[in-house]
Amino acid sequence: MPEDAAPQTQGATYEPDPKDVRKAVAGSAMGNCIEWYDFGVFGFMPAILGQVFFNAGSTSEGALATFAVLAVTFVIRPFGSFVLGPLGDKLGRQRVLALTVILMSGSTFAIGLLPSWEQIGPAAAVLVILLRALQGFSAGGEYGGAATFIAEYAPNKRRGFLGSWLEFGTLVGFFLGAGVVTLSTVLLGEETMQQWGWRIPFLIAGPLGLVGLYLRNKLEDTPVFREIENQKKVSKSPLKELLTQHWKSILHLIGLVILLNVGDWIMLAYVETYLKDVLGMKGDAPLLIVMGVILAMLVVIVPIGSLSDRIGRKPILIACCAGFLLLPIPAFTLMENSVGENGSVNAAMLVGGLAMIGACLVLFLAVVASTLPAMFPTQVRYGAFSIGYNVSTALFAGTAPYVVGSLVDATGNTLWPAFYLMGAAAIATVPVLLLPETNGVSMRGIVSSRQCESTTTTPSAPATG
Template sequence: MSSELAANVRAHGASKREEAKVVVGACVGTVLEWYDFFLYGSLAIFFSSHFFPAGNSTASYLASLATFGIGFIIRPLGAVVFGRFGDKAGRKATFLATVVLMGISTAGIGLLPSYETLGWASPAILIVLRLLQGLALGGEYGGAATYIAEHTPSGRRGYATGWLQTTATFGFLLSLAVTQLCQLWISAEDFAVWGWRVPFLASVLLLAVSTYIRTTLSESPVFQRMKAENRTSSAPLRDSLMVGQNVRRMLAVLFGAQAAVGVVWYTCNFYVLYFLTSTLKVPSSQAYSYLVVALVFSLPLYVFFGWLSDKVGRKWIVLIGCGMAVLTFMPIFSQLGKAVNPALAQFQQSVTIRVASSECSDSMFASTQTACDKARDFLTQAGLSYRVEPGLAGEPLVTHIGGKSVAGFDAKAYRDALIAAGYPAAADEAAINRPMMYLLLFLLMIWGAMAYGPMSAYYVELFPAAVRYTSISIPYNIGAGYFGGLAPFMSTALAVKSGSVLGGLWYAIAVGGISVVLGMFLLKETKDVDVNQ
């Protein structure tokens, strides 16, 4: 690159037309990555029996979900592998490789023969494909964020990268839309047998489009200049992980920002769906339709808060969004219960449920074996809070439901006692206070967008250009993969052990609250930082 061109790029960045092309190219590929990733979780209930031994559908479903979790666990390794490659070989080539890897892996799931055909090779290959998906996703975000930001002038960097922050929501919505369309055209019986493969195979079309767009893009001007000036890092991992100042930045990002953003975004976008269906007993089709409205409402907010961060700074928008979420999760979800299923809320107020036993385990990680543990799990799945009391040693479990007592654990006896006490087994659609419900859902979307919208620009501005891809990818994927990835398990376990349907929120509140406090002291503002350095 000539010195004149370098000076021009430094002064002016990309044109607005080139900037729009860069944003579209990066975002289309990232939408595909998230589409592929979410598709597995939404369709696992349909294909789980195909890839695991027959005879126990619940065990097969749990095994498929465990395989889904592998994708989160492997993400930090993907960050290391592709981060190093992106800082050495370039941004464009690297995030082109991640989208191709993700697309091929997803199509592979759609083509994978069943357990009946391949035996144990079938779940083994499924695990390999999930590992490849996790590796690809681990390398995607850092590359896309870096690529967009390095093409964009400082006064528009938050706005431009704000579009990237919409891609997870777009990917989730796209996975739902394609699945719903397939289920409209394919009978329920055929969908369970082979139709579930169609959404996976459809990713080939998205892969072709995103690959074509990304191949037409130019390399990041910042990377081109570093390469021309021989300033690229020869060992990005060493320069990221062995330089004290950079390590401190990565730790500040991980514990002062990404931990909070991960749990807040998960709670606002996914835990709320679990709460609607499992706790409030809204039929899944209805719950998805409500959430889709809220997600569509949230899309422009990511761009808005990215734009706002260009004006007033990134740090405090992120921390205020996370802080407001932490402070309001309990009242929002409590009011959501009253708005969506008022009969269940009234039942909980008028009917006291007590579990008296001497054998209830205290460990969150204990398997459900004792009668007490089974009773607690049953009540949690019913969307009911309860109080645990010490029982007499040697005497059986006694569960008090209103004025009726049930000895031992008997699911049918529990259901009969609940129905006799007036328990509403499902939410009444006509009784839902929709204005209040949407107001509460929209509040959650606002907090999530505030937390997530400015993050790409903030990360890019925080780290030096020579190790930017690696330094962004590692803390982001550890935070999203582990803090966010642990959220489903921790939330469910806390709800069971606490005896409160709102108890699962304490994981997000604790992690998010601690992270916000740390971020207030550890994070610095970056709005006017020169990303060329």
């Protein structure tokens, strides 16, 4: 339906069993966990993988080669979203999500079986790039579908609480990937990791994927999608419909997600490099610090999601934007001043700086999965969400650590991460202010990212928390 059209009258509605709601949340979060587990594995042993697959002559060359391969995922993701997203609107969410979890976990698992450069030469590099491309393609249909799946299953008054578990899965996956790499390195040593130990983190993705597939196959499609399917209202050409009638809402989402992408990748990917290369911290301390920040975010993310069911999503998003406009300079100044000339670290200053950035980021993470699906009507929700989200991710997520690091190196100004976060917040503030408040509004009543029909809410299912 066009963005300026009134929503059609809905027929009978399905109300899911609370047990099915919990299964939907678990299956969705598990897929997101696997996606970010893969990023954690790649992100925390780049030098080893560069030497194994690209015959890099030094650790720095190996890291650069691995980060280049990691970038392939971001380049391919929009292509996956253009294919898998509209399929989810035409064939159903559950079928496509089962496919994405197979492709993501299978490609990660297969990397653990690949021969090295030493065994087959340049073909090793070609194979790992192809598998990373497949992983990126499948990731293009994962997050949008998983968030849509939870949002369409969740009772209206519990959508913030239940949606926050999706990003809980994100943080768990990243923490798990980094943790497995760290533990394997400690137990096996650098030499053994170089020889064969690097395979272990990748092979673990196989069992994780089977669990995710089992959880997703145990469910019917979402009640909201089954309604439009039974009413013969499934779009015959969802890609054409979303590009011609909902492109304004897609642009709205892209502008909003810029802050999430920049914040995510500066906090989870760049901060470790910042602590090592800019502040001169040694050993495993930077990695352990980042993992500590993730643990702290895990503790508060679900309570914040639950809070959004009481006060709304917009106040939390506005607080996030305000925080990222005001706090990055004090935060990075504190971190920079926390390390003395003799290498000593003032823990209170370092934790204070990291806490400012982490607190702002977790506000967005806690409500993103309940906010973004409510920007599109059911007929195009999966595809429009996936395309907007992955285009923004390709442009601003993986590039953030590289751009910020390059600016710091070129200018010598260590506050560039702060400036970059503030710029992203300034951009995102406008689309946040334009959002309607959708807390408690039925997913059946969404017209566009600027309009929803709040009078069409349906009774909420029993609480599942």
